[in-house]
Amino acid sequence: DDAKPTNFLRGIIERDLLEGRYRGRTFGGSPGDGAHHAKGVADPARVRLRFPPEPNGYLHVGHAKSICLNFGLARDYGGVCHMRFDDTNPEKEEQEYVDAILDAVRWLGWSWDAHGTSHLYYASNYFDFMYRAAEYLIETGHAYVDEQTPEQMRANRGDFATPGTDSPYRNRPREESLARFREMRDGLHADGAMVLRAKIDMASPNINLRDPAIYRIKHATHHNTGDRWCIYPMYAYAHPIEDALENITHSICTLEFEDQRPFYDWVLERIVPILRAPQYEAGRKLVEAIEAQGLEAGKEFALHCHNLAHKLFGSEPEQRMLSMFRRWEHDREAVLKDLPAFFGLLRQHPEQFTPLLAHALEERRIEPYNLPHQYEFARLNLTYVITSKRKLKQLVDEGVVDGWDDPRMPTIVGLRRRGYTPEAIQLFCERIGVSKSDSWIDYGTLDIALRDDLEGKAARAMAVLDPVKLRLTNWAEVFGSEAHREPCAAPAHPHRPELGQRSFSLGPELWIEREDFAEVPPKGFFRLYPGNKVRLKYGYVIECTGCEKNAVGEVTAVLATVLPDTKSGTPGADAIKVKGVITWVAAHEALAAEVRLYDRLFTDPHPDAGGKDFKASLNPHSKRVIQAFIEPSLAQVEPDEKFQFERHGYFCTDRIDHTAGQPVFNRITGLKDSWAR
Ligand code: ATP
Ligand code: MG
Ligand code: MG
Known part of the structure; x- marks a missing residue:
């Protein structure tokens, strides 16, 4: 049922492949085989895509959509996908982010080290060519250096209703622009003193075409090129060049860039002569x-x-x-x-x-290669989630969360620490598909993918999250001694016998969930109340006889008697019918564990839509830390292992804080969808 749904991008790629649009010519064949080569040997047609993050923050679930889309299309059509850093803006970019991004993409299941599938590139390695192309634009009359102040430039740009006004520098001689541009490069001018602009049309209804800036002065150190440059290309100019230099066939980006497409094409068409040299x-x-x-x-x-x-x-x-x-x-x-x-x-x-x-x-x-073409798809908007690196950085910087990898963060590192698996995220991305119109995806969709992935994989275990003591008052009578321990067993996974059994034991004192007892049962309550019988899962049927309370009336222990000959899996176990089964952990062997219960970070399903102040809807209860008891089979688990705690949901040992001696579990999600409230 998870057959790859087709989408408009697949349609475009399949058409292009059919038409042989990206067929290359090979160099292969034996040397000296002149006739063979003179004609050129058709390569298998090959799509070439890229995932081009800017290393200015950690990747989030929206990026995962783009990663799975681009790498996935390359895989499915026998093409390649470049891992490329769009690192043309020195100020916000850092090596820390480069490393974290590579790590995240690798963790999601994609690689670029292997031969032929993908390679790693840095846009900043193309600065020389970008500079050369800019000079070429000046030489051919398509760019000029503008010395208006930033305020004047803004004022002269006009707006949706008003055409812009030409800069007085627009028609200056090419040699003058070239000389100024070289001075800019050589560090003779201060930041903001002048910019290089494309010469297109100040009256264009598309504001992106009103002589956009293509180079600006920035005396800043770059994480890759250091202090070699003090001018840097603008994103809209750099991106098509990066794509062309890498022979990208389909340059896939989000819908916000639709209005940039004419400029993308404009740049490439103008520099074709040098691209094709x-x-x-x-x-x-x-x-x-x-x-x-x-x-x-x-x-x-x-x-x-x-x-x-x-x-x-x-x-x-x-x-x-x-x-x-x-x-x-x-x-x-x-x-x-x-x-x-x-x-x-x-x-x-x-x-x-x-x-x-x-x-x-x-x-x-x-x-020669065909020029790359840009296509736009709808970005991922996930309810209760913010997908903007800038805003996520704000949450980190202001200490609202405990870091980029806080399990409440929609970053890849956050999702990973929370316990989401790469397979679940890939499944999620496949299911949501791609379209050309913006919409919101319910957060529950991600959790459903997680459950679908973990249901068959995660070992089961019992844990008591809100413990109250249960005392079996007739234990010594039934088993001969208070010290008797009754061995019990349960499958590690209900449908995977090959995973074996887990074993634990029953004694006179147990931990059970506080909510499993009611002194006065509400309607339809089948668990413990005086006079009612329930089964201890994998153990015996017991009958509740009452409870003990402290001075303020809180229940401190639930009392019950155990019914002999009712043990699960023994003959006659079913003789007594009960409506309730409860989970438990025996007090004599329970392990104490810290359990971190996470909930949505925002209470508003669209926390930052329409320019809202997203911090106004922070959920004050998004993290709750409790002390729980877990079954003894969990004594030796490693960090980052996933479990289903019976009836409670999916949990994962914390990658960073968990040790066998001091277990720490994160709740990934419950067993049922609780998002579509
Ligand atoms: P942000 O606004 O969070 O910083 P960005 O688009 O500026 O995101 P980039 O590093 O430029 O971040 O993104 C790399 C790629 O990921 C781009 O191709 C972009 O289109 C894509 N991408 C970013 N956010 C989303 C999203 N929410 N859904 C789908 N794709 C996304
Ligand atoms: Mg960006
Ligand atoms: Mg952005």
């Missing part, structure tokens, strides 16, 4: 060959180039390439580690590889 094509083809077919194919191609060019590898990058191919034989790990930096170099400085690659490209008549 033979050496760039060849560089990208080489990278693709290595990505798709492993280093062997790249090596073959490089050696072919080498032969063609009738010369040794001369330039520094060429030598580096050669040494890489040599090391490949005996030190694959190290070579694989070097690849991203090498690819970055190749992508943005292919001229250093000429005439080698250009020559080879011509020889093989490799066709």
Whole structure:
């Protein structure tokens, strides 16, 4: 029943594959096989996608949707998905976030270390090319340096009802813009003094096309490029270039970017001549060959180039390439580690590889790539949840939660710590599908996926979360001694006998749930009240005889007698019919455990919709820590193990705080949906 539902993106990809739109030309084949290569050998058509987070925070469940979508489409259509950091904005980006993001994507089940499936890239490795493309735009009359103040620029942009006003700098000579742009690069101007803008149309009804900024001055240290740059490209300009340099076929993003698509295309169309310069094509083809077919194919191609060019590898990058191919034989790990930096170099400085690659490209008549195309899908909106890194960061910074991995957080690390499994999150993402219109997904959908995943996997156990003593007053009479212990057993999993049995024992004193006793039973109450019989799960039938109370009238112990010959699994056990079965843990062997009961973080199903103050609807009861008793079979469990506590729901030992000596469990979710209240 979990057959992959089709969606509009699958439709587009299938059409494109059918039309051979992304068919490449291979470098493969034996060297010297000239005729073969002159025509070009059709590659299997290949979709190329990417997941491009900005390393400015931890990933959340919304990103999981995008991750599963992009990596999943690549897997399903035999393509590739690049793990790419969109790290073009130095101020908010940090190595901590880079590491956390890689960890989260890996944990969700995707990888980029393996050959041919995915590779890791950093947009900041393309800064040289982006700069070069910007100069090219200036040279061809498509960009200018604007020296208006930010206030003037804002005022002159107009709004939805009013067209913008041209900047007085708009028609300055190209040489002047170029000189200014180089001064910007060389650090001669302060932040905000001027910007490079695309020259499009100040009257466009699409405000994104009113001469958008493409480069700005920012004297800031970048986590990857350090202080090498003091100008940085704007996202809307950088993104299409990143996609094109990586030969992305389908650039999938969320609906907010729909109005940016014309600019995405505008940029690429303008820079086609340099994107398609033979050496760039060849560089990208080489990278693709290595990505798709492993280093062997790249090596073959490089050696072919080498032969063609009738010369040794001369330039520094060429030598580096050669040494890489040599090391490949005996030190694959190290070579694989070097690849991203090498690819970055190749992508943005292919001229250093000429005439080698250009020559080879011509020889093989490799066709240029089609330009990438942007498609938009509806972002994930989950009820009771905030999916904005900025707002989540606020909760962390202000101490509202205990960190990015607080089990109440919708971050991947938070979900993981809470006990959600990668399989459950993947299942959830498959089930919600993708569409072109925004909607809200009920949080319960995620929990249903979790239960569907854990139902068959999680071992069962008994735990008493709100304990009150139960005393079996006729124990010695029935079993001969107060010290007698009656062994009991239960399956680790009701439908998986191969997981074996858990064993525990019954004694005269037990812990039971406080709510399982009522001195005066409400209507329809089948559990303990004076005169009523219930079964102790996996044990005996008992009959309640009363209770003990303290001075303020609280029940301190429930009293009952045990009925001989009624033990579960023994002949005649069913002779006495009861309507209630209760869970328990024997006092003599119960383990004390800290249990953290989590509830939704917000009381409003749409905490930040329509610009609402999301902190106004924080749920004051989102975390409750209790002391519980758990059955002895849980004495040695490792951190991050999942269980179903019978009747209570799914629980997980805390990844960070749990030890066998001091058990800590998190409630992942209950057994039934409680979200759609
Ligand atoms: P945030 O606003 O939370 O910072 P973002 O979109 O700015 O999110 P990015 O790091 O740029 O964060 O996101 C990486 C990718 O994840 C983008 O392609 C983006 O479209 C996608 N993404 C982000 N949030 C969601 C969401 N709620 N649902 C689906 N995809 C999302
Ligand atoms: Mg973003
Ligand atoms: Mg954002």
